[in-house]
Structures are given as structure tokens and as C-alpha cells.
Amino acid sequence: MSTRDRILDAAATVLRERGIARATTKEIARAAGCSEALLYKYFADKQELFLGVLTERSPQLDPPHDLVGRRTVVENVTTLVRQLLAFYVRSFPMAASILGAPELLAAHRAGLHRHGAGPEGPARHLQAYLDAEAAAGRVSADVDTEAAARTLAGAALIEAFLAVYTGLTEVPDAEARARAIVGSVRL
Known part of the structure; x- marks a missing residue:
């Protein structure tokens, strides 16, 4: 190693x-x-x-370009949300501690900005996928892909928080939770 x-x-x-x-x-x-x-x-x-x-x-999300045109959009988004549930459960305990220290949060925010990263990354990833599918005609042109992506990422984050808060190392029945989350968003 x-x-x-x-x-x-x-x-x-x-x-x-x-x-x-x-x-x-x-x-x-x-x-x-x-x-x-x-x-x-x-x-x-x-x-x-x-x-x-x-x-x-940490668990990773499939690259958007690997999913475009494969399976249905709902199946692909469900996969991404399930992957996001796993990612958030693993990363939440690392990152949450920074929120209680304003000066450390400011320094951390600046450091991530220098590296071109931040907490908006997962939502941007989902939006990139949805935008690519919209360009391919598989997502309706009237869907607000940014709002949909933020809604999906936010729902995954709260599910991960609830799991971590109760002492779990994964979201219970993550596949069913991912399907329910995706089913609540118009794609």
C-alpha cells in the first residue's frame, strides 16, 4: 500500500x-x-x-455521461439517489462537526472554494445528469432540473442525517427510500 x-x-x-x-x-x-x-x-x-x-x-455517484440513455430516467435517478444516501451517511459524521464552529466553518468554506469544491457538488452532479437527459429529450423541457436536483439531494441528505442521528451506518432499506424520494419529484 x-x-x-x-x-x-x-x-x-x-x-x-x-x-x-x-x-x-x-x-x-x-x-x-x-x-x-x-x-x-x-x-x-x-x-x-x-x-x-x-x-x-467514500461511496461515489455514477458519472452522468455513463447513465444518459441507459435504462429509464427514473431508474437512473433512483440509482444516483441510492448512491447519494450511502455517500451522505459516510460523509455526514466527518463534515457535521464544522457547523458548530463559525470560524472553522469560514476557514473550511474558503479552503473548499480554493479547491473548487463544496456541498453543492452532489446536487450539481444530479443536475448535470438531468440536463443531459433533457438535451436528449428524455426529461421534459419544462422540468426545472436545478430545483429537482436540489430536492433530490436534500431529501437524501435528511434521510442520511436521520440514519446517522439514530446510530445507523446506512439508511434502512435504501433502495425503497431512494424510489420514494424519486417518486416525489416530477421528472
């Missing part, structure tokens, strides 16, 4: 246990069995490390 992979694995564990607000790069480096200086050879800052965990150690 490469040093970078060891650092990402350690970061995923520490961030999930302590949250991004309380986790330190020193603690992550110690868990990875390396120095903090070596950690910084691979990751510029804690936000970049957090993004690495989100993109490489």
Missing part, C-alpha cells in the same frame, strides 16, 4: 471518528504511521485531505 493510500485510510478513520473540526493533520499522520511533514507532501491542507477522503474513500 502506498504512503498516500495509508494517509487516506487513516484520514477516513480519524475524520469519521472525530469530525473535520476536531481532527488534526498531526493525528492523521500518527494514525497513518508517518510524519506530518510527509502528509503535507501528498496533501496541501486538511481540506484537500478531506476532499481526497470524499472522492477516494
